[in-house]
Every structure is written in structure tokens, then in C-alpha cells.
Amino acid sequence: MEGGADFIGSLSSGGNINAWIATWALPREAALFAEFKTSMHGTDVSRWLYNQGSPPPDRPGDLGYFIGYRIAEAYYNKAADKTAALRDIIEMRDADDFLTRSGYAP
Helix, strand or coil, X not given: CXXXXXXXXXXXXXXXXXXXXXHHHHHHHHHHHHHHHHHCCCCCCCCCCCCCCCCCCCCCXXXXXXXXHHHHHHHHHHCCCHHHHHXXXXXXXXXXXXXXXXXXXX
16 A cells, blocks of 8 residues: 555656665566565565665665555556546555556566
């Protein structure tokens, strides 16, 4: 459910506050998503969120925002009605359903 605000912010501003993370993450996106799927229903978010000040030694912090951004972006790009897609991103309640409907699969 994280990353949607970054995506919407990038649409309105033309930039992404976490763009530097994408430079590291894009070449590793499929592996990151595979790892994310194994932990996305857990309670330990320490490898994914709120760790910019103390990231794990093998990766930058806040990669959950990157994954969420990419899911929101896939959903938006797939949608015929972009206004409705933005509303869906903002009002998302069921992250699993949203992920499925996004078609995101790096």
C-alpha cells in the first residue's frame, strides 16, 4: 500500500523523491519483487520500509516504496480511465486485489 503517493506525486511534479532508489532497484526488480512477495503479508517491514536511516547492508532503504510505486504505475498504465485509476490508488483498501489488477510482474 506504500508507494502510491510517490507515483501520484511524480505524475504531478515530473519527478520522484526516491528516484535514486530506482537506479539501484530497476536492474534487480524481478528478484526484489520475488523477495517482497514472500514477506508482504508479514509484520517485519525492516527490510522494506522506514529504514532510510539504517538500511540493511546489502541494499538501500525504503525499497517497499519502490515496489509500491511500480505496482501503482502498472495499475495506472493499464487503466483506460486514468482519473478512476488515480482514485483507486488513493482509496486502495485491498492491496492483494490491487496487485492482481495491476498486472505488475517484472
